[in-house]
Each structure stands twice: as structure tokens, then as C-alpha cells.
Amino acid sequence: xxxxxxxxxxxxxxxxxxxxxxxxxxxxxxxxxxxxxxxxxxxxxxxxxxxxxxxxxxxxxxxxxxxxxxxxxxxxxxxxxxxxxxxxxxxxxxxxxxxxxxxxxxxxxxxxxx
Numbered sequence: 001x002x003x004x005x006x007x008x009x010x011x012x013x014x015x016x017x018x019x020x021x022x023x024x025x026x027x028x029x030x031x032x033x034x035x036x037x038x039x040x041x042x043x044x045x046x047x048x049x050x051x052x053x054x055x056x057x058x059x060x061x062x063x064x065x066x067x068x069x070x071x072x073x074x075x076x077x078x079x080x081x082x083x084x085x086x087x088x089x090x091x092x093x094x095x096x097x098x099x100x101x102x103x104x105x106x107x108x109x110x111x112x113x114x
Contacts, residue, residue, distance in 0.1 A: 009108030
């Protein structure tokens with residue numbers, strides 16, 4: 001059974017930092033490209049960042065310089081380090097894995113508010 005489980009969300013003040021984790025099981029993790037997306041209330045899910053099986057990364061323009069995606073194949077995990085958080089970063093954050101199929105986690109809430 002494939003599972004992607006996000007963690008690390010929570011409430012943070014503007015300008016603060018959070019690191020999200022996504023633990024994968026049931027897949028050959030090292031073969032998968034992994035990504036982070038988010039969905040704010042009333043908005044469509046949007047792409048944040050992507051890391052290939054080989055470690056190449058790309059980012060949405062609105063997070064460049066603030067967010068960093070990384071992976072640890074030994075731990076079957078992908079991470080999203082988020083710095084300089086803004087209220088508009090408030091959303092549910094999802095990870096996904098893409099190889100021969102696409103899998104999604106259940107999401108973790110990030111709220112940026114003073």
C-alpha cells in the first residue's frame with residue numbers, strides 16, 4: 001500500500017520558518033520524482049517545487065529564494081524548508097510522487113499569522 005504522509009505544518013508568524021516532511025512507503029522512493037503543492041481556501045492547488053530522482057530541482061517563481069526542496073533516499077523522505085513566510089503562504093501543503101503513477105499525501109496545514 002502506497003502512503004505519502006506529510007508532517008511539520010502548524011502556525012508560524014510572518015517572517016518565520018517551517019520545515020515540512022513527507023514520508024513515503026510502499027514505493028521505490030529513489031525512482032520517484034517528488035513535488036510539493038499547496039492549496040489555499042477558495043483557490044486551486046498550485047505547484048511549489050519539484051525534485052527529480054537525480055536531485056535536480058525547480059521552483060515556482062513565488063517561492064524562489066525562500067523555499068528549498070530536498071530529499072533523503074535513505075529515509076524515503078522529501079522535505080520543504082520554508083523561510084521568510086508570508087500570510088499568503090497559508091494553505092494546505094501536499095507532497096506528491098511521480099514515476100509510473102502519481103501519488104498524493106493527505107496534506108498538512110500551514111498557517112502564517114501574527
